[in-house]
Amino acid sequence: MSTSVTASPAKSAAPGLRTPRKKHTPGKPRRNVLLTVLMALMVLYTVVPLIWLVINSTKTQAGLADSGGLWFAHDFALWDNVRDTFTYHDGIFGRWLLNTLLYVGLGAGGATLLAVLGGYALAKFQFPGRRAVFAVVIGAVAVPGTALAVPTFLMFSKMGLTDTPWAVIIPSLVSPFGLYLMWVFAAEAIPTELLEAARMDGASEVRTFFQVALPLLAPGIVTVLLFTTVATWNNYFLPLIMLKDPDWYPLTLGLSAWSSQAQTIGGDVIFNLVITGSLLTILPLIAAFLFLQKYWQSGLAAGSVKE
Amino acid sequence: MRRTTSRILRGIALVSTLALGVTACGGSDDDSDTKAVSAGDLQAALDKGGDITVWAWEPTLKTVAADFQKKYPKVKVNLVSERSGDKHYTALSNAISAGKGVPDVAQVEYFALGQYSLTKGLTDLAPYGADKLASKYTPGPWNAVSDGDKVYGLPMDSGPMALFYNKTVFDKYKIAVPTTWDEYLDAARKLHKADPKAYITSDLGDAGLTTSLLWQAGSRPYKVDGTKLGVNFDDAGAKKFETVWQQLISEKLLAPVNGWTDDWYKGLGDGTIATLATGAWMPANFSTGVPNAKGQWRAAPMPAWTKGDKASAENGGSSLAVPSLAKNKELAYAFTEYANSGAGVATRVSEGAFPATKAELESPAFQSKKFDYFDGQEANKIFADSAANVASDWSYLPFQPYANSIFNDTVGKAYVSSTKLADGLKAWQNASVKYGEEQGFTIEK
Numbered sequence: 064m065s066t067s068v069t070a071s072p073a074k075s076a077a078p079g080l081r082t083p084r085k086k087h088t089p090g091k092p093r094r095n096v097l098l099t100v101l102m103a104l105m106v107l108y109t110v111v112p113l114i115w116l117v118i119n120s121t122k123t124q125a126g127l128a129d130s131g132g133l134w135f136a137h138d139f140a141l142w143d144n145v146r147d148t149f150t151y152h153d154g155i156f157g158r159w160l161l162n163t164l165l166y167v168g169l170g171a172g173g174a175t176l177l178a179v180l181g182g183y184a185l186a187k188f189q190f191p192g193r194r195a196v197f198a199v200v201i202g203a204v205a206v207p208g209t210a211l212a213v214p215t216f217l218m219f220s221k222m223g224l225t226d227t228p229w230a231v232i233i234p235s236l237v238s239p240f241g242l243y244l245m246w247v248f249a250a251e252a253i254p255t256e257l258l259e260a261a262r263m264d265g266a267s268e269v270r271t272f273f274q275v276a277l278p279l280l281a282p283g284i285v286t287v288l289l290f291t292t293v294a295t296w297n298n299y300f301l302p303l304i305m306l307k308d309p310d311w312y313p314l315t316l317g318l319s320a321w322s323s324q325a326q327t328i329g330g331d332v333i334f335n336l337v338i339t340g341s342l343l344t345i346l347p348l349i350a351a352f353l354f355l356q357k358y359w360q361s362g363l364a365a366g367s368v369k370e
Numbered sequence: 371m372r373r374t375t376s377r378i379l380r381g382i383a384l385v386s387t388l389a390l391g392v393t394a395c396g397g398s399d400d401d402s403d404t405k406a407v408s409a410g411d412l413q414a415a416l417d418k419g420g421d422i423t424v425w426a427w428e429p430t431l432k433t434v435a436a437d438f439q440k441k442y443p444k445v446k447v448n449l450v451s452e453r454s455g456d457k458h459y460t461a462l463s464n465a466i467s468a469g470k471g472v473p474d475v476a477q478v479e480y481f482a483l484g485q486y487s488l489t490k491g492l493t494d495l496a497p498y499g500a501d502k503l504a505s506k507y508t509p510g511p512w513n514a515v516s517d518g519d520k521v522y523g524l525p526m527d528s529g530p531m532a533l534f535y536n537k538t539v540f541d542k543y544k545i546a547v548p549t550t551w552d553e554y555l556d557a558a559r560k561l562h563k564a565d566p567k568a569y570i571t572s573d574l575g576d577a578g579l580t581t582s583l584l585w586q587a588g589s590r591p592y593k594v595d596g597t598k599l600g601v602n603f604d605d606a607g608a609k610k611f612e613t614v615w616q617q618l619i620s621e622k623l624l625a626p627v628n629g630w631t632d633d634w635y636k637g638l639g640d641g642t643i644a645t646l647a648t649g650a651w652m653p654a655n656f657s658t659g660v661p662n663a664k665g666q667w668r669a670a671p672m673p674a675w676t677k678g679d680k681a682s683a684e685n686g687g688s689s690l691a692v693p694s695l696a697k698n699k700e701l702a703y704a705f706t707e708y709a710n711s712g713a714g715v716a717t718r719v720s721e722g723a724f725p726a727t728k729a730e731l732e733s734p735a736f737q738s739k740k741f742d743y744f745d746g747q748e749a750n751k752i753f754a755d756s757a758a759n760v761a762s763d764w765s766y767l768p769f770q771p772y773a774n775s776i777f778n779d780t781v782g783k784a785y786v787s788s789t790k791l792a793d794g795l796k797a798w799q800n801a802s803v804k805y806g807e808e809q810g811f812t813i814e815k
Contacts, residue, residue, distance in 0.1 A: 309452035
């Protein structure tokens, strides 16, 4: 199959001789059975756990134990589960949800703000030490956050910040990948001529940034915001070692605490609430992706085509 | 991921414990605690009121805390209950070593008490009147919380062992309830032959179960005398345990399922795990964790290692202790006493906790309680009987949580490879001794 495909451009040097069957343009991609099968498997691999989650959040604890994983039990308890999730232990789930929103709002929001400011400055201003910054940022991208968690804990512990929301928010403010992305994006998306024109017209640097650069950066900002939001929303290890007071737990940690109740003598076994809680936890992320998808896509593609 | 996380946490916990040991050597401020606190002092503290923080996951404490606040309106009990097991101890060790955020009362399981009392992390409650409560408790739990004339906590619950078995499965294959471990082995063979998917029990190596079975078999591997330690798994009791359990492992008669996982709950529910030798607190876990098998399970006395022997052992169980760094010790003790010796006990028993107090264990109301889950069986009679037959001369290592954490790297190999159980225990012994030496204990050979 592949031989005929590679041979086709040579044969069809003269336009019009080309048979329509073999024509493939970016708008009409050619089919490849192997790729289709592989992609189907990938879809199964990613979607099946989600389907499992949806199905099993309709079951009671008893239903979970005596029914198969991928089909419904005899009872439909989704609404009871949702209600119980929000009322269990005096409604601490709601508190965890608010905590997560706080961490995402301040942490991911702050990280995006810093990345935008830093990325813009690095892309559009010449100053000594840029290369050093570049090396540091690239190096930082390569270090997984988990590896830094313990040193950060020891440092924060000395500063008396552990067991406060700041212990989760401050480390979330740093997003080397977001900074790098903004840097590359700003370099491509904002023509230097435009900035020069604005300066010629007498706009201050602040005004140039807000009125000229910022609108052009919007797709990139949304992309970075999504990245940092997902990272902060899903962050488990950092809060795990930083926080002791369950009142400050984010959802990830709270759900894990509920799950570990099943491993405790006298503990209440609430797998049904853990599953329902997990579903509720990912819904906002799914919503964010669906609403911001178009920005996200245009952001990823930025700079890939020369206009 | 889970494994790495717990390893790192363990690392943090150990660092903290070490730091704790160092600070404990430096100061001798615990002398100030030895002055007696009279009942009048406690009452005065309760009248004055204040806030206490309680770190405990035991679910019935919620009602107890509410009742306590009703009785003493000026006292505010802040119950932190979203953490248990490893995470709880990590947080507690970290708080103690940081000297900050230490709770006034903490739930500490019996096997972990030694770690905190030895490093002077806990308040001696004897001056508060705890020493006069000894006769209220069964010997197993009291022995676990006290050390000479010092009392490091009040027993909250206990776990005298019993054999829980799935009657439906036993009846189906006409298997008799085993009364000795040899009969248990036969039952295991018969069951697995009749239904290759069914196992007598599940075990992939569980330190708590192993130590409890050794305890029941009469083995006393740990000798603890102040800072002098002995670890020896080479006695007659250990031999009895090894013989039976080695055959269960070699003949693949144990379900390869880790305890307390969802697979395990599923197995208990669908009859593929047919028995469970564990503490008397299990009924509460059965009814919330395996609601679908209601009516199928029953309790029976633990199988004996020698026919006719009634010896039992404890599995699990925890106390409430007052950390040395607690801010409000009078109130902390008053709450502990209320929950574990006073009016709180009745509340907790009525909500399904298994008591450690003699009065409750021996009361007719308790003993004749019918368990709906066990189809009306008066299971408490079996449990109370077991509690009375627990030998009180067992001790855990002062670093048992650490020892348990390396169980799977040593003994656990026997469950998944061709290592013999006896060799595994030997390796566990060596590793425990080595750690003990590093911690500055004198090891008696």
